[in-house]
Amino acid sequence: MDDKPNPGTLSESSEPLFSFGVIADIQYADLEDGYNFHGSRRRYYRHSLLHLRGAIEHWNEESSAPCCVLQLGDIIDGYNAQYKASEKSLELVMSTFQTLKAPVHHTWGNHEFYNFSRDYLTNSKLNTKFLEDHIVHHPETMPSEDYYAYHFVPFPKFRFILLDAYDLSVLGVDQSSPKYQQCLQMLREHNPNTELNSPQGLSEPQFVQFNGGFSQEQLNWLNEVLTFSDTNQEKVVIVSHLPIYPEASDSVCLAWNYRDALAVIWSHQCVVCFFAGHTHDGGYSKDPFGVHHVNLEGVIETAPDSQAFGTVHVYPDKMMLKGRGRVPDRIMNYEKERAFHF
Numbered sequence: 001m002d003d004k005p006n007p008g009t010l011s012e013s014s015e016p017l018f019s020f021g022v023i024a025d026i027q028y029a030d031l032e033d034g035y036n037f038h039g040s041r042r043r044y045y046r047h048s049l050l051h052l053r054g055a056i057e058h059w060n061e062e063s064s065a066p067c068c069v070l071q072l073g074d075i076i077d078g079y080n081a082q083y084k085a086s087e088k089s090l091e092l093v094m095s096t097f098q099t100l101k102a103p104v105h106h107t108w109g110n111h112e113f114y115n116f117s118r119d120y121l122t123n124s125k126l127n128t129k130f131l132e133d134h135i136v137h138h139p140e141t142m143p144s145e146d147y148y149a150y151h152f153v154p155f156p157k158f159r160f161i162l163l164d165a166y167d168l169s170v171l172g173v174d175q176s177s178p179k180y181q182q183c184l185q186m187l188r189e190h191n192p193n194t195e196l197n198s199p200q201g202l203s204e205p206q207f208v209q210f211n212g213g214f215s216q217e218q219l220n221w222l223n224e225v226l227t228f229s230d231t232n233q234e235k236v237v238i239v240s241h242l243p244i245y246p247e248a249s250d251s252v253c254l255a256w257n258y259r260d261a262l263a264v265i266w267s268h269q270c271v272v273c274f275f276a277g278h279t280h281d282g283g284y285s286k287d288p289f290g291v292h293h294v295n296l297e298g299v300i301e302t303a304p305d306s307q308a309f310g311t312v313h314v315y316p317d318k319m320m321l322k323g324r325g326r327v328p329d330r331i332m333n334y335e336k337e338r339a340f341h342f
């Protein structure tokens with residue numbers, strides 16, 4: 001079965017075209033260890049920074065050096081806001097990232113919005129939109145400023161698209177804005193609970209306050225970029241804090257309108273892989289259209305004697321995730337008609 005991890009050592013005789021790093025849910029805070037909402041998973045708030053340092057040391061020394069690292073969101077924990085430590089903790093984590101030789105692309109998750117407003121994030125080091133690439137003569141592939149999303153080309157014929165899964169959300173939005181009212185209404189229509197973070201009794205349990213979704217505007221933009229990538233015969237990797245494929249994720253962790261995002265992706269040939277964080281437990285599934293959905297294990301729930309990050313080695317016919325610690329190795333073949341023939 002495709003959804004089983006591939007145990008053992010990955011071996012590949014030929015050199016990859018390029019490689020990139022992945023890490024998720026660092027959720028650093030200067031706090032004693034704690035537990036998740038259900039009390040079932042230990043959270044290592046301080047040690048998460050040491051896990052990050054270990055990952056960076058590894059990436060800096062890797063023989064197939066990553067061309068970039070994808071940080072899948074929730075870089076510091078929401079508790080920082082309660083202790084008025086948001087800026088200090090972010091500064092500490094970002095100074096750690098500065099020791100990484102490769103550039104980092106930062107995704108925004110719910111914990112970013114527990115700590116900061118959208119305006120603050122836009123003007124912070126967590127905004128890596130300056131790393132975007134432009135497609136000349138195709139203005140329709142330029143993202144709007146209304147959401148935090150962009151695309152870039154780390155290697156010819158491979159395009160990465162970073163999505164904003166909190167474009168529709170009650171988090172990080174000015175509460176006096178019409179958009180906040182629209183999002184709150186959307187959430188309440190699907191979630192009658194007094195506590196909007198509770199999925200209790202919901203037929204669509206993803207409609208909770210700690211999730212969000214993609215605006216039609218952003219999905220239209222995604223559609224334009226994927227149309228270009230199809231025409232240009234590119235392979236596309238999509239990055240989002242929230243997962244969109246139910247088989248790879250706990251349903252309570254999915255983006256509100258994950259079906260809309262899947263419909264756009266499935267109407268194109270070019271997408272090969274979708275990376276997300278948020279779930280902490282990790283998950284994987286290949287969908288019926290051959291897109292590999294990888295939910296990365298979260299650093300925050302990783303014991304000090306383990307690790308949680310990976311390096312993805314990209315080949316003409318597949319991507320090989322070399323996982324560390326809790327992250328399993330995976331071989332992700334492209335659908336036959338999607339493989340490059342050099």
Ligand SMILES: [Zn+2]
Nearest residue numbers: 074109110278
């Ligand atoms: Zn999250």
